Amino acid sequence: MKDNWRNGNDVKLLVNGEDFFPRVFDCIRNAETEILLETFIIEEDKIGWRLQKELIAAAQRGVSIDITVDDYGTWDLSDEFIDSLTTAGVRLHLFDPQPKLWGVRLNIFRRLHRKLIVIDQKLAFVGGINFCFDHVISSGPDAKQDYAVEIKGPVVADIHQTCMLLLLRASSRKERRNYMGQARAAEQPAAGDMRVLVVDRDNGHHRTNIERQYLLATRLAQKRLVIANAYFFPGYRLLREFRRAAQRGVEVILILQGQPDMAWVSALSRLLYNYLLRSGVKIYEYRRRPLHGKVAVMDDKWATVGSSNLDPLSLSLNLEANVIIEDEGFNQQLHENLTTITEQDCEQLTLKAAVRGYWWRMPLIFLSFHFLRKFPTILNWLPAHTHKLKLVKPLQETSDTEQTSLTMPSKLSNSGNNVTQDEKLAYEKESIS
Known part of the structure; x- marks a missing residue:
């Protein structure tokens, strides 16, 4: 396959959550038409709640939003957290959802591990940072050292296409119609002088x-x-x-x-x-x-x-x-x-x-x-399977049976973690230093 290098880009290095999260949340806050987001993990902590808040606000002002998360990495969000997103109009896709066997997750192979964000087809983020508080140094000694980049320029169209192709190839036939004709974004004008390749x-x-x-x-x-x-x-x-x-x-x-x-x-x-x-x-x-x-x-x-x-x-x-x-x-x-x-x-x-x-x-x-x-x-000995996405629907639109199959298990109810609504609001209001 021929490498598709793009000239005329601007790339900014983002080190750890202190650089990454404020930029991402600011760009979501200013999004006008479309947000595409793929990630391995979203945690129900102060970062996850802040992400939820910004996405809901964007959806309510008419921004088209597709979020794709891995079913193995993001398996324990509460129904309440998810339903707030989907009710607001955010389309949340689970990558390769699989049932547990005796309470154990066995779908450890062929995961959606990439972390991509595209805002309005004009700006993108690529890196290794998940949406969880342990990517912020102030979270403590177990905080992770990590990196991402913010990108502007013609190569953003290639990142957008990467996200759209997953939605096209892995969604059901009915849902696929929503993405026909959107796989290729308009190429943006030059924003710098860097040469960039998406791999x-x-x-x-x-x-x-x-x-x-x-x-x-x-x-x-x-x-x-x-x-x-x-x-x-x-x-x-x-x-x-x-x-x-x-x-x-x-x-x-x-x-x-x-x-x-x-x-x-x-x-x-x-x-x-x-x-x-x-x-x-x-x-x-x-x-x-x-x-x-x-x-x-x-x-x-x-x-x-x-x-x-x-x-x-x-x-x-x-x-x-x-x-x-x-x-x-x-x-x-x-x-x-x-x-x-x-x-x-x-x-x-x-x-x-x-x-x-x-x-x-x-x-x-x-x-x-x-x-x-x-x-x-x-x-070649491992069982092969086709990548698929399952769209999570708002609870009021599903029957009791559908709720069981389409939503993730409740982290709060199953783990005994009694997080109050006041605590959630306090976390949402707290800024990231």
């Missing part, structure tokens, strides 16, 4: 797009390659290219989780350290808080920001979206940020530390590399 991954014709961009960047690197990634367990081809780049003199730096939100993920990553460190790859573990970012810079112009981790789920199963940016100024800004967190909040791993206990980990390391080599074949 999405799905389980159809774009299975390896994101991995291919990382491979290309690694092979073309001449001076430096800095990757910050939350969940690192890439395919064998990428591991081999990282080694080759380091061996030919490229400074290859990996910034990975040192204070993980899921300890087993870091344990898997560490099985690969010895293989990479022996060839000169530098590995730093971020220790200040959980790292959730998925960003990279190569040499002086190339950079990427998005939702894709370098692990089997993101590279081979999930729906993901990144943007590739070619611009010296943006590259330098992101590189300076990564350099700062490396110097202030990371611990560099040494080969001596990596080989400690190597004898008893050697069988696991052998199995890990064998697994990575065979993973594309293993994927």
